Amino acid sequence: MFQSGKRQDIEFVIRLMSSYHGEQFLNASCKEIVRALLAGDLLLDHVEIILHSTGVVAGEFGLVEAYTRKKQEMTEWLSDADAHVRAFAESYVRLHDRQIAAEQRRSEESIELRKRMYDDPGSADAG
Numbered sequence: 001m002f003q004s005g006k007r008q009d010i011e012f013v014i015r016l017m018s019s020y021h022g023e024q025f026l027n028a029s030c031k032e033i034v035r036a037l038l039a040g041d042l043l044l045d046h047v048e049i050i051l052h053s054t055g056v057v058a059g060e061f062g063l064v065e066a067y068t069r070k071k072q073e074m075t076e077w078l079s080d081a082d083a084h085v086r087a088f089a090e091s092y093v094r095l096h097d098r099q100i101a102a103e104q105r106r107s108e109e110s111i112e113l114r115k116r117m118y119d120d121p122g123s124a125d126a127g
Contacts, residue, residue, distance in 0.1 A: 018049070051074070
């Protein structure tokens, strides 16, 4: 439907894909949508959200692992023949680099805080 180039078809496909949780099988369709839209189109933000979605993650570093996987899935886009697809991918990878770093710091701080609260025998709360 999105290959027709009609905006209403593209919007429909984006709404449909938004009900998923960023599964990898959506990537090829998202790439074609990026290819079909003009740079700066607001629908590109929705495509980014679809690609960024992770669903449920587990573990202290679950988001770090999910964002790293999402970033790796985007690497083939970086060498696409279409300059618009490459630019979208470069922006997406930069976003994930920042989010990976922030989540890594948050997780490490959370672990350190729990260690200090519960494992540190020198803390004021220790019995």
